Amino acid sequence: MPEMASSLLVGRYQLGELIGRGGMGEVWQGRDLRSGRPVAVKMLTPQVAQMMEARERFAREMRAAARIVHPNVVTVLDVGEHEGQPFLVMELLSGRSLAADLAERGRYGIVEACHLLTQAATGLDAAHRAGVVHRDVKPANLHRTTQGVLKVVDFGVAHLATEAARLTAVGTVVGTAAYLSPEQIIGQGGQPASDLYALGCVGYELLCGHSPFVGSAPQLVYKHLHEPPVPPSRYREDVPAELEGLILALLAKDPAARPAGAAALQILSAFTQPPARTAWPTGSPVPPVLPPGGARAGDTALLNTPDGRPRQAPSEGRRLVVPVAVALTAITAAVVGVSLLSNSQQPSSGPAPSGTSSVAASEEPTPTPSEATDTPSTLPTQSGIDGWLADFDHALLAQQAQGGIDPGLARKVHEQITEMAGNLSENEGRGKGKGNQAQKQMRGLIRDLSEAQRQGKLAADGPLSAFLDRSGLSDEHDDQ
Numbered sequence: 001m002p003e004m005a006s007s008l009l010v011g012r013y014q015l016g017e018l019i020g021r022g023g024m025g026e027v028w029q030g031r032d033l034r035s036g037r038p039v040a041v042k043m044l045t046p047q048v049a050q051m052m053e054a055r056e057r058f059a060r061e062m063r064a065a066a067r068i069v070h071p072n073v074v075t076v077l078d079v080g081e082h083e084g085q086p087f088l089v090m091e092l093l094s095g096r097s098l099a100a101d102l103a104e105r106g107r108y109g110i111v112e113a114c115h116l117l118t119q120a121a122t123g124l125d126a127a128h129r130a131g132v133v134h135r136d137v138k139p140a141n142l143h144r145t146t147q148g149v150l151k152v153v154d155f156g157v158a159h160l161a162t163e164a165a166r167l168t169a170v171g172t173v174v175g176t177a178a179y180l181s182p183e184q185i186i187g188q189g190g191q192p193a194s195d196l197y198a199l200g201c202v203g204y205e206l207l208c209g210h211s212p213f214v215g216s217a218p219q220l221v222y223k224h225l226h227e228p229p230v231p232p233s234r235y236r237e238d239v240p241a242e243l244e245g246l247i248l249a250l251l252a253k254d255p256a257a258r259p260a261g262a263a264a265l266q267i268l269s270a271f272t273q274p275p276a277r278t279a280w281p282t283g284s285p286v287p288p289v290l291p292p293g294g295a296r297a298g299d300t301a302l303l304n305t306p307d308g309r310p311r312q313a314p315s316e317g318r319r320l321v322v323p324v325a326v327a328l329t330a331i332t333a334a335v336v337g338v339s340l341l342s343n344s345q346q347p348s349s350g351p352a353p354s355g356t357s358s359v360a361a362s363e364e365p366t367p368t369p370s371e372a373t374d375t376p377s378t379l380p381t382q383s384g385i386d387g388w389l390a391d392f393d394h395a396l397l398a399q400q401a402q403g404g405i406d407p408g409l410a411r412k413v414h415e416q417i418t419e420m421a422g423n424l425s426e427n428e429g430r431g432k433g434k435g436n437q438a439q440k441q442m443r444g445l446i447r448d449l450s451e452a453q454r455q456g457k458l459a460a461d462g463p464l465s466a467f468l469d470r471s472g473l474s475d476e477h478d479d480q
């Protein structure tokens with residue numbers, strides 16, 4: 001590939017440093033001279049570019065990818081050709097791929113793995129709903145920004161690779177063999193279920209430090225087609241039974257048996273309850289217990305309504321169809337709760353365990369909503385804000401996965417959460433006022449959400465509303 005540094009593409013994109021090389025091309029840092037915005041530019045290799053058919057497909061696929069607007073999918077900004085070489089312009093991501101992360105640190109903690117998988121599943125779900133299948137889900141295509149947001153990258157590129165291989169070597173299996181679904185191997189891939197199989201492989205690897213099948217390419221092909229995976233708990237005892245069940249379900253040989261199909265409903269039904277009531281790992285001795293004095297932040301058995309009367313959690317019937325992302329969110333919440341409980345010094349008669357990390361992670365006791373004064377006492381302390389923001393974001397993603405929020409609103413809220421997280425980490429240790437500023441920002445956001453709920457842009461129930469209720473924040477606004 002020619003030296004691209006300092007090149008100006010189509011008079012608009014100024015290329016800078018090379019970020020990295022992959023099988024299909026090179027990714028460069030760049031700047032959009034029209035908007036001044038930093039971008040990433042992927043240039044296809046000349047070999048791929050030479051194939052006219054492949055180029056047309058590339059443009060088509062990229063246009064499809066550009067339709068997916070979701071916080072967990074890299075934003076495609078433009079596609080074009082420069083001197084006959086196709087390129088793709090994307091938002092420039094900070095951080096690095098999970099492949100780079102895994103290479104350095106090995107496996108992940110259970111909670112962290114669940115957070116990442118939830119985000120990946122939510123991004124893929126958004127793509128699938130837009131009619132786009134990734135076809136090459138693998139750690140190298142899952143990018144974690146420095147703010148902890150996972151972005152699925154490289155949509156559509158694998159399809160192009162398949163095309164290129166068909167044109168060059170009939171029968172060649174394209175893709176990274178460790179993550180290929182059985183149906184892709186036999187040439188019948190390209191459906192959302194194939195992405196879910198690959199996600200199962202990634203989940204396995206995040207938990208165990210290696211993918212479910214290892215070996216040479218022909219061995220891998222055989223194993224994907226015929227061998228059942230060894231349950232992750234054989235390699236790692238602390239994998240919760242529900243999480244293991246989900247990973248194994250994703251790895252079903254038959255695409256129709258994976259979650260999101262009819263059979264998946266059975267597997268996922270265990271996760272359809274609000275977090276604190278469900279998905280407690282088998283053998284967990286501690287079910288959620290109401291504290292003396294009734295429900296408080298973190299409880300989900302009873303949810304507070306704006307008028308102060310408790311209402312029942314949403315009925316199971318209404319929550320029957322749950323995407324993988326939501327199942328993972330529930331598991332995440334449960335394992336966060338359990339790990340916090342196991343670290344907790346509090347006696348069993350103390351406050352109830354939280355179904356999320358937000359309240360429990362706070363180092364100071366959290367007053368009940370009824371104790372709220374001018375400063376909303378239900379907001380997290382400064383030390384707990386980042387964990388609380390992560391929970392907020394996950395509740396938002398889960399809400400979006402259920403279709404219970406206007407997509408434009410979801411994007412705006414996610415950006416604000418990300419901005420707050422960024423400001424917090426940037427300002428870490430630089431002064432006390434920053435925590436107050438973040439709390440003020442959060443209150444504004446909560447107010448906007450309450451307003452959105454009134455306008456029908458946010459469903460009255462669902463993971464986000466439950467999160468706000470749990471935090472006592474919906475009450476706070478209504479009191480004003």
Ligand SMILES: Nc1ncnc2c1ncn2[C@@H]1O[C@H](COP(=O)(O)OP(=O)(O)OP(=O)(O)O)[C@@H](O)[C@H]1O
Pocket residue numbers: 019020021022023024025026027040074090091092093094096097140141143153154
């Ligand atoms: N939008 C982006 N912003 C910042 N870095 C990116 C972006 N997209 C990709 N990268 C990084 O650029 C490098 C090369 O990416 P590329 O997609 O070409 O290769 P790959 O995914 O490793 O391999 P392959 O294309 O064969 O699957 C990787 O390190 C990837 O994390």
